[in-house]
Amino acid sequence: MAAVLQPPTSSGLSFEPLAQAPPLIRSNEGEYIKQKSLGWLRPTAKDTTLDEMRRRFDTDGYLLIKGLIPREDVLDMREQNLQRSRRPPHPPRNRGSSLPEEQAKVNRLIEAHLTPEYLSFVAHPVLGSFVRKFMDWKNEVLVKRSMLRHNVPGGLSTGIHYDRIFLRAGEAEFLTAWVPIGDCSAKGGGLMYMEGSSQLGKEIERDFTERAKDMSPEERLSGFNRNMAEGGQLAQDAAAFGRDEGKWLTADYEAGDVVFHNPYMIHAAVKNEDFETGRIRLSTDLRFYEEGSKLDERWMQKFWTPNDGL
Template sequence: MAEVQHAPTPAHETGAQPRGLPRLRYNKGSNTELSSTGWMLPTPDTTPIAEMRKRYVETGYLWVKNLLPREHVYDMREHYFIHMSPSGILQPHTSPRDGIFNSALDPLEHQGLGGDPEKSSRELLDAAHATPEYRYFLSHPKLRNFVRQFMSWKQEILVKRALLRHNCPGSESTGIHYDQLFLRAGEPDFLTAWIPIGDCAAIGGGLMYLENSTELGKQVETQFTEKGKALSSDERLSAYNAHMGRGGFISEDAEGFSDTHGKGKLRWLVGNYDAGDVVFHNPWMIHAATKNEDDRGRIRLSSDLRFYEEGAAIDERWMKLFKHGDGL
């Protein structure tokens, strides 16, 4: 039997980013290699809360280092890949805690959310969102306490439609979007938390943000609102209406999008994420994901969470668990 591989120790505990950027690619567009990129600003969890709020307002995101216990995050990673193992997604004789993709498979057929997996895999993905282990992970006190303190809320509400996403090496990147596209039936008063469930380097399919794009996201939504005046009320709320792109995305050409809207001045910002990090961003911040070209074949696993303050105008469509074909 081959030697079982185990998760590596953290490489970036200090939060400092290396100087040189790796070659980053995106799956689609006229040029899949990104020419204008930069490092995100990491924020140690010991940073004063006032400074965190200032950074969030200025940049549209806040990347908090080591917010969650590393072992708790890897426990969740192990649980997910044990749950998904009947699909054959894991390389034989490797640890579910590592989540190494089975190189004998077609990554496009095992893409996870956003793809079109076979029925048995869809059922596993749906069931993963309802496991007690995942729902407990979402209630982690360090995460919930931070959200309340950071947002100055008495009580936070997490929408039930939290998402688990895995991205296999070689599968399609997440399309370009801002989150309000998908939660239009509520006010843009929520906070998104993106949790990498395992270490994820910039080349490993992690999230990337279009620099200083909050106002651009608002402008794009204003354009969609104008175009959608002739649509029914339900269609206007849908991220999949006649004016939207495939999958509800505003573009699938990362290089072309930054060139068109930023005239070469807007960079795609990336990070080397460690298990335990959490990235928060506002409803308008434009983001996507790099192509997963992890040198060890690791599957990127992450979770998307949206928090509202208790009493806010929530998009009630999202107050139910994810299920394939739910139209959201």
């Protein structure tokens, strides 16, 4: 079965079936997911034909490409970002600033989204050209709002959702790329996907749309409107949410891997419990549209800031 395939190495292009089961993982809240409800994401070698990649994406709702971005480029990005974030919030020349330390840290995170190294990383030519070919678009547009996320071991992780909740304003289909910036073991806080959940995501969205009929246009589009759970998420407990709905699939992600998913595919972040390595899960998530399509303009207006309403 596809879900038990896993690549042997970062450079290997052939993927052997991996007998071992994924480690026990959990989401932000709740119990560990039962072993029988866990599986591996199907890995795809980057030299697989486009037809086969598209077939997998249509069937699975996601496409995990091994080693798409050169590993060294990803590790450079990681190093630059983590070095920057380890600097004291008030640089020595600015000591005595009245800005509270927490605010200084938030400001630094905002600034990390504007650095030339981050902006050139998200515009990596390999990524753009892959999206263009894979989607058969003349040109792709990367939305301006993207997020750099640091999940520290034991910290909070993203709840269960599908992306359309947060990008309801554009009629066009978009493609999400989730890019781990560094290696990330299966229990290291990467994304997990609910197997075969695109249809369920569509049904849930239809129901939300129906129940939002009487709202103002702005509220209807909001991922945080009164019908949504806290933070726009469907839930926080993957063990409970997944009970009847299929397996949660995850991977030992390696720097250079990219997972693409459709707007309705249900996913969440694993709680980072990689205490052995103590590795921070650093990642970014990017949304692409076809140039000229009706995209969600709200995501084009500004770079990410905390509580920006999206």
